[in-house]
Amino acid sequence: MITHLEHEIENIKRKVFTMTDAAIEAINDSIDALMTLDDKLAAKVIQGDTRIDKLEIQIDDDCVRTLVTQQPAASDLRLILSFLKINTDLERIADIAANIAKEAIRLEGRPRVTTTGDIPAMAATCVNMIKTAFEAMTTRDVSMAAEIISVDREVDELNIQLYRELFAMMGDNPQIMPQALGLIMVAKSLERIGDHAKNIAERVIYYIEGVDIRKENKDHSDNK
């Protein structure tokens, strides 16, 4: 028999997964809009953000109601606390995707700037990090979640590379400054999405093992 609490958790989980799909779609569409300078697609991403904001409020309400009325304990409690935090990360990811879409609209009509640093590949890495974090949650695989934390360092590195490359390009050709600054902003945005994906992975580890990996990492660095 499914208990009332299990029913509530399933309901929240379904909404979190819906929100995840929507956030991933927003990232993919915003990058497509940027690369093809498709202002209609960019507008779709910006409009879609409202739906994600509403989902965030619903999930927050559901989590609070479940905490108050069902008083979950142990793994159930950790899962709901994780959902509350993951919910905020997903909402921020969608906000960032909307900002990328706005950049796509702003750059429309300007000559394209080609970089060796690959923005779509960086975005694909971020999307993969988010998908992997949720797969780790579903399969309760801590090592899978932990790998995401190291992937985040690769995303950080890609951002730095792109920044250096675009900065140098601006020095050589000041005319491309608007586009180059736009791409720097996009790369930085993707780096922030990577950080949020890492946060999600940390919450997945907390859910599975009851360990706050941020605290462990901090203790480790304090001892160095």
Add this chain to the structure above:
Amino acid sequence: MKKIESKALNVYYGDTRAVKDISLQVEKNTVLALIGPSGCGKSTFLRCINRMNDIIPGTRIEGELLIDGEPVYQNKYDVTTLRRKVGMVFQKSNPFPKTIFENIAYGLRINGIKDKYEIEKKVESSLKATALWDEVKDRLHQSAIGFSGGQQQRLCIARTIAIQPEIILMDEPASALDPISTQKIEELIHELKNDYTIIIVTHNMQQAARVSDYTAFFYMGDLVELNKTEKIFTKPDLEMTEKYITGKFG
């Protein structure tokens, strides 16, 4: 849809006014929890709904109590009909010293059901509804007295629902039970809500939060606040409710 309505209801035990001007409404197919410290009038109010207070000498009722819009304290209202419509489960489980089958069949027979096949079907469906069937189907003709406390309480609920009431009153139905049995009773309340309107008195605020849609806070005979349960336990309207549910008084 309004199932129960209380209008300025007062209950006196002799000179003592135990329930003061209670006006509230209970929607059909919802669970209302009554909370409050001992002596606040919540059980007295509950017992007004099936006129259980009538049997206490010196009790006087003022005001109105309506079920489906009908005033149950009117002289012409048949109390037997009322108690068929409004079942009750008590704190201490009280199975009859009979077999499991007879515990349920008894109420059916005194309500005029003679057909053996129909009785068997109703016994089975009641035990299934209370998740007891799988535990007892092979010993239906053994005494119910050997049951655990949790099983006895679920049997009493099965006995109550066998005669298909519309309202179930529960007076601290799980306060004498272990946590697992309590959880089973609470899950049962969630299930029963689909078919019945339930009012539960509980001392356990967490239980009120878990099982009910609405919560009413009683204090010294007054209804202090009635609100959605989620609201009562997150942001009650009144400071007094807040103090009670956060354990600062009472």
